Amino acid sequence: MISIKNLSKTFNKNIHAVRNVDLEIDEGEVVVIVGPSGSGKSTVLRCINRLEVPTEGSIAIDGVELTDPKCNIDEIRAEVGMVFQQFNLFPHLTVMDNICLAQRKVRGKSKSEANEMAMKQLLRVGIPDKADSYPRQLSGGQQQRVAIARSLSMEPKIMLFDEPTSALDPEMVKEVLDVMLELASEGMTMAVVTHEMGFAKAAGDRLVFMDEGMIVEIGPPNKVFENPEEQRTKDFFDKILY
Amino acid sequence: MAKSQGKKENRGRKNLSDTPAWWDTFPWWGIAIVAILLWMGYQIVTKDSYDLAWERVIPGIRITITATLQAFAIALALGLLAGMGQLSRNVFSRNLARTYVEFIRGIPILPLIFTVALVLLPQIQDALGFKLSFQMRATVTLAFIYGAYMAEIFRGGIQSIAAGQVEAGRSLGLSRRQTMNSIVLPQAMRAIIPPLGNDFIAILKDTSLLSVLGVLEITQRARQFSASTFKFREGYFVLAFIYLVLTLGLSLLLGLLERRMTRDDRGVRSNRGID
Ligand SMILES: Nc1ncnc2c1ncn2[C@@H]1O[C@H](COP(=O)(O)OP(=O)(O)O)[C@@H](O)[C@H]1O
Ligand SMILES: [Mg+2]
Numbered sequence: 178m179i180s181i182k183n184l185s186k187t188f189n190k191n192i193h194a195v196r197n198v199d200l201e202i203d204e205g206e207v208v209v210i211v212g213p214s215g216s217g218k219s220t221v222l223r224c225i226n227r228l229e230v231p232t233e234g235s236i237a238i239d240g241v242e243l244t245d246p247k248c249n250i251d252e253i254r255a256e257v258g259m260v261f262q263q264f265n266l267f268p269h270l271t272v273m274d275n276i277c278l279a280q281r282k283v284r285g286k287s288k289s290e291a292n293e294m295a296m297k298q299l300l301r302v303g304i305p306d307k308a309d310s311y312p313r314q315l316s317g318g319q320q321q322r323v324a325i326a327r328s329l330s331m332e333p334k335i336m337l338f339d340e341p342t343s344a345l346d347p348e349m350v351k352e353v354l355d356v357m358l359e360l361a362s363e364g365m366t367m368a369v370v371t372h373e374m375g376f377a378k379a380a381g382d383r384l385v386f387m388d389e390g391m392i393v394e395i396g397p398p399n400k401v402f403e404n405p406e407e408q409r410t411k412d413f414f415d416k417i418l419y
Numbered sequence: 420m421a422k423s424q425g426k427k428e429n430r431g432r433k434n435l436s437d438t439p440a441w442w443d444t445f446p447w448w449g450i451a452i453v454a455i456l457l458w459m460g461y462q463i464v465t466k467d468s469y470d471l472a473w474e475r476v477i478p479g480i481r482i483t484i485t486a487t488l489q490a491f492a493i494a495l496a497l498g499l500l501a502g503m504g505q506l507s508r509n510v511f512s513r514n515l516a517r518t519y520v521e522f523i524r525g526i527p528i529l530p531l532i533f534t535v536a537l538v539l540l541p542q543i544q545d546a547l548g549f550k551l552s553f554q555m556r557a558t559v560t561l562a563f564i565y566g567a568y569m570a571e572i573f574r575g576g577i578q579s580i581a582a583g584q585v586e587a588g589r590s591l592g593l594s595r596r597q598t599m600n601s602i603v604l605p606q607a608m609r610a611i612i613p614p615l616g617n618d619f620i621a622i623l624k625d626t627s628l629l630s631v632l633g634v635l636e637i638t639q640r641a642r643q644f645s646a647s648t649f650k651f652r653e654g655y656f657v658l659a660f661i662y663l664v665l666t667l668g669l670s671l672l673l674g675l676l677e678r679r680m681t682r683d684d685r686g687v688r689s690n691r692g693i694d
Contacts, residue, residue, distance in 0.1 A: 228586055255592030265587035269606050278601060279591035324587075331591060 178204045178366055179225060179335060184234035185390075186220050194220040196390040197234070202335075207367045209377040209398065212387035213413060218370040221387070222337050225368065226257045239334070255283050258328030258336040262343050264320045266312040266327070272299070273308040276327045284331065291330075298326035302356050318349030325356055336360065338369040372417060374402065386410045452667065459660045472653040475644040479637035480661065486558045486636060487623045493562035494622070495615075498569025503599075505574050516570065523567035532628055535560040557629040565622055572614045576607035609680060616673035620666050627662075637661055 179202040186195040195217040202208050210218045223229040224236060227243050227250050236243045238253060267275050276295035280286045286294070299305045302322035304315075312320055321341055328336060338357065342350045354376050361367060361380035371377065377384055377398045384398040386405070394401055394410045405411045463469040504516030523531065536556040544550055551559070580603050588598035630639035637658055645654030 226590055228590065251589075251592050251594050254590055257590070259587075259590040261583060261587065263583055265581075265583040267584065267587070267602055267606075279588075279593055282597050282601065283592040327591070 178202055178206075178239060179368070180235075180237045181221070181225070182235045182237075184221065184224060184236060185232050186217070186224060186229055187232045193390050195224070198387075198390075198392055200385065200392065200395075202366060202368060204366055205364045206382045207361045207365075207369065207380050208383050208385060209381040210368065210370045210385045210387060211372060211377070211413070212385075212393075216387045217390040218387055219339050220390075222259075222339050222368060222370055225335075225337055226254050226259055228259075251283070255279070255331055256334045258331060258333035260321070260324050260328055260336065260338045260341045262340040264312075264317070264324045264344070266320055266324055268312050270311075271308070272304075272310050272312070272315070272323050275312070275323060276330050279327075280330055294330045295326070298329045299323075301329065301359075302326045303352070316349060317345045318352045321345065321349075321353045322356055325353075325360075329360075335366045335368070338367065338371065340370050340372075342371065342373060374398075374418070378402065386413065388413070452663075456660070456663060456667075459656065459663075463657060463660065468650055468653050469657060471648075472641070472644055472650060472657040476637050476640045476654065476657050476661065479635055479640040482554065482629075482634060482636040483623070483626050483665075486554065486561070486626045486629060486634075487619070490558045490561040490565065490622050490626070491619050493559065494565035494569055494618070497562060497566025499573055501566060501570035502573025502577065505570065506577060520567045520570050523564055524571075528564055528625060528628060529631070531564055532557060532560050532631065535563060536632055553632045554629065554634045557632045557634055561622060561625060561628075564625075565618055568618060569615065572611055572618070573607075576611035577603055579610050580606050612680060613673070613677050616669075616676070620669050620673075623665060623669070624662065 179200075181198060181200040181202075184195055184198040184200075185193070187193050198217075198221060200208070200221075210221065212218050220229055224231050225238075225243075227236075231244060238257065241248055241253060243250070243253065266272075267278070270278065273292065273295055276298060277288070277291040280291040280294060281288070284291075296305060296308065299308060302325055304319055304322055307315060307319060307323070312323070315323065325341075341357070342353050345353065350373070354373060357367075357369070357376065358380050367380075369376070369381075381398040383395060384401040385392055386394045386401060386407075386409075388409050394405055394407050401410065402414060405414065463473050501516040501519055504512045505520070507513050507516070526534075536553070536559075540551065540556045540559065577599075584602055584606065585598055588602045589595075593601070626636055627638035629636050630642060633639065641654040641658035645651040648654075
């Protein structure tokens with residue numbers, strides 16, 4: 178479904194954020210990416226919907242090359258949901274309007290169709306009563322769940338999560354992870370950058386460990402986690418679990 | 420904003436824990452201004468020489484107001500264009516917009532009015548074969564000048580919106596333009612409208628410069644009245660009164676507009692910039 182070949186991204190000619198990454202993500206698969214800060218996890222994710230343009234290599238989604246100048250990036254992005262660490266809700270719009278904006282402008286849905294989809298997704302993330310609230314009136318966990326509902330309302334084929342729980346107070350992490358677990362069990366294709374090892378073990382099909390822009394190790398979460406082949410992987414897990 | 424902050428800091432107070440006395444925070448300046456205006460109005464109504472000046476100057480207010488509105492409208496369009504131009508991906512647009520802004524901002528208004536209205540615009544007119552009145556030429560010049568100032572306001576407002584907002588919009592499949600129109604500009608308006616309001620008042624005051632081209636707005640009328648009757652005091656007294664009423668009235672309206680804009684749906688003052 179997503180095919181990343183020999184991906185490299187260099188910033189300002191000398192910051193090699195991602196180096197020669199190869200990664201295939203199958204339909205319905207949940208891939209969890211971990212690694213130290215600055216190891217290029219976000220950059221890989223952002224290349225998948227071309228928020229960053231790759232310096233080298235190719236990315237294909239359902240056989241469509243992202244780097245092909247003829248591809249319509251807006252059409253592809255509509256099929257790829259992205260959830261950010263900082264939620265990035267639109268503060269000037271209500272929750273309902275946050276979720277309806279792209280449905281109407283990109284999908285050309287009528288107001289009632291968009292509203293119906295929005296309510297369906299709000300129900301799914303467990304906050305249908307917040308439809309008329311503004312983002313600033315919600316807790317962090319609720320905001321992130323709205324962000325997930327907003328992405329889901331576009332009925333994407335793939336969901337990308339970039340540290341979706343890192344900006345949350347501890348007591349709100351679970352409500353967001355629960356939504357993601359449910360999504361994974363429904364068969365959504367997901368690429369998730371997170372340090373929540375509980376989630377990786379429960380939902381992840383494969384765990385990717387990145388360091389210095391490269392994929393160091395990749396395999397079933399339990400194996401990479403409990404029994405890593407590389408010393409760097411072991412050192413990393415030793416550090417994050419105390 | 421600055422006003423409400425000023426109230427909270429206890430400048431030079433002896434016992435810091437005290438809440439300030441009512442007379443300390445009372446807007447005395449408002450009373451003073453109102454008193455001055457009333458006194459001025461009283462002079463104009465009761466004294467024949469002032470009344471005469473009033474009758475000669477006040478017809479110019481139509482031109483003052485028309486020129487203000489026209490210059491503001493054109494400047495708004497130019498400012499938006501040049502502000503977005505400076506943020507464009509296109510090298511040519513970016514540099515064209517920047518050239519315009521830097522050129523205008525580097526020259527005082529009066530020399531610009533002379534050069535643009537008396538040299539540049541006539542040349543353009545001749546080349547393109549149309550003719551503008553002095554008033555229109557001067558108005559267009561003002562618009563050009565304020566367009567450059569407003570470009571900076573628009574640019575700053577747009578740049579104040581976090582990159583994450585654009586990324587979220589684009590990730591949902593919205594185009595650049597849709598993201599700009601539905602996400603960035605509506606949020607940027609909060610930062611843009613107050614300084615635009617200030618520019619509106621500044622334009623109103625600067626229409627007085629049209630008098631150097633002989634346009635019969637209120638300043639030119641006051642000059643003519645004073646010069647022909649030697650009643651300088653009366654002519655300029657009335658002129659100052661009219662400008663004060665107009666600008667203070669507008670400030671008041673803008674203050675109300677700003678207050679409304681910074682309230683959210685529940686009528687609570689929102690903390691800007693967060694979210
Ligand atoms: N827009 C950018 N400009 C310059 N350097 C960047 C940019 N984005 C990321 N980087 C650099 O690329 C490297 C990888 O960053 P990132 O992908 O965000 O890592 P991670 O998400 O794993 O913490 C870091 O060294 C970071 O400083
Ligand atoms: Mg990151």
